[in-house]
Amino acid sequence: MKFDSIIIGGGLSGLVCGLRLQKAGRKCAIISSGQSAMHFSSGYFDFLDRTPDGKTTKDLKEALGNLPEEHPYSKIGKERLTGYMGSVKEFFSGCGIKLGGDPFSNGYRITPTGNFKPTWLSLEDFSLLENESVPWKKVLIANIEGFLDFNTSFIAESLESRGTACRTSVIDIEEMQRLRRNPSEMRSANIARVLDRQECADKAVSQIKQQLQDEEAVLLPAVFGLRTPEVKDRLTKAIGREVFFVATMPPSVPGIRTQMRLKEEFEASGGVFLAGDTALSPELAGSRVMSIGTVNFGDIRLEADSYVLATGSFFSKGLSATPERIVENIFGLDIISDTQRERWYDTDFFNRQNYISYGIRTDSRMRCIKEGSTVENLYAAGSVLGGSNPLYEGSGAGTAIFTAMYVADSILSSVNTTL
Ligand SMILES: Cc1cc2nc3c(=O)[nH]c(=O)nc-3n(C[C@H](O)[C@H](O)[C@H](O)COP(=O)(O)OP(=O)(O)OC[C@H]3O[C@@H](n4cnc5c(N)ncnc54)[C@H](O)[C@@H]3O)c2cc1C
Structure with missing residues (x-):
């Protein structure tokens, strides 16, 4: 051939x-x-968080001058x-993938353990924060019942240390029960398969709406939209508050979707x-x-x-x-x-x-x-x-x-x- x-x-x-x-x-x-690193990624693209000699800078063009041969x-x-x-955003949008962020400077992401880490561009499910401070005064952090790869208490602790009031809650829908019988099945990609069904996503949205008080934003694990992009916008509209996805421990739902989209x-x-x-x-x-x-x-x-x-x-x-x-x-x-x-x-x-x-x-x-x-x-x-x-x-x-x-x-x- x-x-x-x-x-x-x-x-x-x-x-x-x-x-x-x-x-x-x-x-x-x-x-x-086989599977690639994308299946296990954060859903954020890193370009250069720090140079090999340990210097950090927001201005990436400047950092390029300090690299070894x-x-x-x-x-x-x-x-x-x-x-x-x-041209990177145009290249990916030509493949049906929207990237957020400024290609010439770094922003911040929240890690699955609640730390703030510099990063470059985000897949569309995620948002980039401009700096290490939290843009909300009050947030609801909602997890899926029985899902261990998203630690609400670590995230709450980190945001509270930055002055944000946090409440945590769980979403419990009956269609997850089969997964919960075996804890090794309670992984992000399996949960996302359930939540890709419209009736299950609707139930999750309705529970979040009931749990919300006066919070400005809802933080959710990135377990929505295995096959469908633009899920963040749809949830934001349905819930009526800002939705902010936090990456889970691997596997990565947005990473798998992006890999599949590029292959298609x-x-x-x-x-x-x-x-x-x-x-x-x-x-x-x-x-x-x-x-x-x-x-x-x-x-x-x-x-x-x-x-x-x-x-x-x-x-x-x-x-x-x-x-x-x-x-x-x-x-x-x-x-x-x-x-x-x-x-x-x-x-x-x-x-x-x-x-x-x-x-x-x-x-x-x-x-x-x-x-x-x-x-x-x-x-x-x-x-x-x-x-x-x-x-x-x-x-x-x-x-x-x-x-x-x-x-x-x-x-x-x-x-x-x-x-
Ligand atoms: C677990 C993990 C998580 C990461 N998360 C991030 C992140 O969140 N953000 C970020 O910016 N970077 C991340 N990285 C860095 C990552 O290396 C790069 O972002 C990038 O995805 C690497 O892509 P790649 O195509 O070079 O290699 P890979 O993604 O590793 O792909 C290599 C592919 O080659 C295939 N292969 C190997 N040998 C053969 C063979 N003999 N025949 C045929 N196929 C073969 C493998 O099966 C695999 O599919 C992560 C790396 C790892 C390991």
Whole structure:
């Protein structure tokens, strides 16, 4: 089977890259073995909460001047990157996904444990706060009966310490009873499946209305709208007060919906999404990848002019660690990492962990390097790349989206040059 480009990995970076290439007229396939980080995300996109030297700033353009050479943002270059930032909302709205926030500055989100954390853009279910103060004097924090991945008392404690009066309540609808019989079923995605039924959402709304007193806003776990966007606006209208969703512990309902929407858009634009398949045994000749195999296709090889590695980091098995070294799992590519194992991690869990910044070494066009030489038609995007520490910096989604755009544009410009 022959394509123009084959992308390995169907998370945020693989899908953004595939969509950009497909919409520019390239025939693409995405091979994706399983769930991506989006299924477990907060529903907010981080770009750069702090620089590698620990500095925070609201002005993201300014922060870009302080990044090391190996950082994926440095490779993209400040001018091109700020251009991408300016167009990011349009790109996603073209896929039916509305993003909130200012692409050039950070706001704040409330975490599932009630902390305030800087972040960049929000999926439409969520709102961004301008700073670390709470915009309401009184709020109702309502949970679903028996749902343990949303901690109302932590959130209330945090908001009260910032001067907001909080009351907590529970929504108890009979259609949830089957889930409640088995506590492991009481997970956000299962609850959202129930609440996607109009009659169940109506019952929840009616209970919230009865519970409300003079609060200005209702805080709810993000368990509404697995298949339907714009749920926040509909609830706000129905309840008559501001509705503010707080992310739950994983899985992430807005993350799953966004992943599904991007995949549907990719397929609608003519792309082939090979779900539940794993890429393996690449064939290389000289400095080029000639074909790739997959578990499901067996002896049939998939061929393309260019290949994009978007297999994610350790979490998604794009990388793994042996006792001696860090390994890229499909091609055995060159890696940015520390050779001394004791430098991989800090025994204090909450300190910066170096291993999170390990990943693929590339040239300035994000082409991968194997045994010191560039593989001419193999690019890398997203969290498989080395050089940034998404957990410490808070740069996960920004790196995934913009390296994907950059790789797509690198491929497109190399096609145009050879025409
Ligand atoms: C648990 C978790 C939560 C996160 N939450 C946030 C957040 O809230 N906000 C934020 O900004 N960032 C977050 N991040 C950072 C995250 O890494 C990026 O935001 C981004 O989603 C990464 O996208 P990706 O496409 O590079 O990788 P991934 O999302 O990891 O996707 C890689 C995909 O490749 C597939 N794959 C791997 N190997 C193969 C193979 N051999 N063949 C075929 N497919 C393969 C995997 O199954 C997976 O679907 C989070 C990361 C993790 C791990």
